[in-house]
Amino acid sequence: MTVYTSGTDTTHLPPMSDQARLGQNIYQDKNCIACHQFYGLGGYMGPDLTNVISTRGEAYAGAFITSGTARMPNFDLSPDEVSALVAFLSAVDQTGTYPPKNYAVAWNGTVSQEDDPR
Numbered sequence: 001m002t003v004y005t006s007g008t009d010t011t012h013l014p015p016m017s018d019q020a021r022l023g024q025n026i027y028q029d030k031n032c033i034a035c036h037q038f039y040g041l042g043g044y045m046g047p048d049l050t051n052v053i054s055t056r057g058e059a060y061a062g063a064f065i066t067s068g069t070a071r072m073p074n075f076d077l078s079p080d081e082v083s084a085l086v087a088f089l090s091a092v093d094q095t096g097t098y099p100p101k102n103y104a105v106a107w108n109g110t111v112s113q114e115d116d117p118r
C-alpha cells in the first residue's frame with residue numbers, strides 16, 4: 001500500500017500552547033463545530049473558521065466569541081476563555097489555507113499556481 005504524505009508534514013509547526021489546547025477543549029465543549037467548519041468540514045450555519053484570524057484578526061474573532069450575534073449564541077465566556085479560543089483558532093490558522101489556492105493545469109499537464117483568489 002502507498003500512502004502519499006507530500007505536503008502534509010506539519011512538523012515545522014510549533015506545538016500547540018497550553019492556552020490553545022484549553023481553547024480546543026472549549027471549542028469541543030461548546031460544540032462550535034455544529035455551526036462552523038475547519039477546512040470546509042463541520043456544520044454550515046456559520047462561516048468557515050480555518051483562516052479567520054489571518055483574514056479578520058484576533059480582535060474581530062474575539063468580539064464575535066464574546067458577544068455572539070442574532071444567529072450565534074453568546075456563550076457567556078470569561079475573557080480568559082475567549083483568549084484561549086482565539087489562541088486555538090490562531091493555531092489552526094497556521095496549519096494551512098482554506099479554500100485551497102487555484103491551480104491551472106496546462107494542455108501538457110504542467111500545473112502552475114495562480115494567485116490566491118481570496
Ligand code: HEC
Binds near residue numbers: 026030032046056072
Ligand atoms: C448556533 C450556531 C453557532 C454556534 C454554536 C457558534 N457559532 Fe460562531 N457564528 C455563527 C454564525 C451564524 C456566525 C456569522 C455571524 C452572523 O451571521 O450573525 C458566526 C460567526 C463567528 C465568528 C466570526 C467569523 C467570520 O468570519 O465573520 C467567529 C470567530 C465565531 N463565530 C466563533 C465561534 C466559536 C469559537 C464558537 C464556539 C464557542 C461558535 N462560533 C459557535 C453561528 C454559530
